Amino acid sequence: MTPSEIRGRIRRGEWTGTTSGLCPGYVQANLVILPAELAAAFREFCERNPRPCPLIEQTEPGAIAPSSAPGADLRRDVPRYRVYRNGVLASETSDLASLWRADFVSFLLGCSFTFEAALGRAGITLRHQEAGTVVPMFVTDRACEPAAPFEGPLVVSMRPIPAARVAEASAITARFPESHGAPVHAGDPAALGIENLRVPDYGDAVEIRPGEVPVFWACGVTPQAVVERARPELMVSHAPGHMFLTDLPAETGPRSAEEERVGS
Structure with missing residues (x-):
């Protein structure tokens, strides 16, 4: 199915789950929606933190159809949204129509789901x-x-990778800088201040089997952690794991020297 077809299913309530694995070859995006008065500051935050917040697109105030997905509806085409009020998660919904405001500016940020197909x-x-x-x-x-007013911790996603293939996984994902790129860390989670891999802050725990290494990528859920400190009156985001599917092809770029080496 094409991204447009998947968005249609989401809009009709026929797909409510995670978007991981959907539409391989197309860019998936994290979504952040803020009042226009905070747009310039958040854009600056993204520009200063391109690993967790690689900016794909910023809409005009009130726009519901991004240029990366003509005909889409940012109010209804994400399986699940989170609504934050004064920095606190207030609710989750599958439809933002009743909350939509003319001053809402939407930011689409690259997502690591984009490189999973590779x-x-x-x-x-x-x-x-x-x-x-x-x-x-x-x-x-x-x-x-x-x-200012945006500050806070880096959030990472984790995938167990066989130890012998960590270098290859790093080289592959480095070809996707607009989807977080190469890992920020592989190995001991304590180096990132993570105490227990069985208790994630977002998403679901997964088994790490013998011979595997936990590998960590910068994550577009970072703004959801940051908003707890910035405490804007209102912010809307995707629910973790539930992305916006764009019509943009995933740009893989040339194979790196490391990928050529480990793949030979």
Whole structure:
């Protein structure tokens, strides 16, 4: 199915789950919606933190159809939204129509789901896809570069990777800088201030089997952790694991020297 067809199913309530694995070859995006008065500050935050917040598109105030997905409706085409009021998660919904405001500015940020198809083509199995669950995500002790009023910790997603293939996975994902790029860390989670991989802050825990290494990528859920400190009157985001599907093709770029080496 095409991204447009999937968005139609989401809009009709026929798909409510995670978007991991959907529409391989197309860019999936995290969504952040803020009042226009905060748009410039949040854009600056994204520009200062391109790993967790790679900016794909910023809409005009009130626009519901981004240029990356003509005909889409940002109010209804995400399986599940989160609504934050004064920095606190107030509700979740599948339809923003009743909440929509003329001053809402939407930001689409690259998502690591975009590069998962490339890992799959290389034969690197992803545990959360096997289980049909949401990829686990963790708040780290690494601080993002602040852009007032936005400041806070880096959030990462984690995927168990066979130790012998970590370098290959890193090289593959490095070809997707607009979808978080290469991992920020592989190995001991304590290096990121993560105490227990069985208790993710977002998403669902997955098994790490013998011979596997936990590998961590910067994550577009970072703004949801940051908003708890910025405490804007209102912010809307996608629910973790439930992305907006764009019509943009996933740009893989040339194979890196490391990918050529490990793949030979």
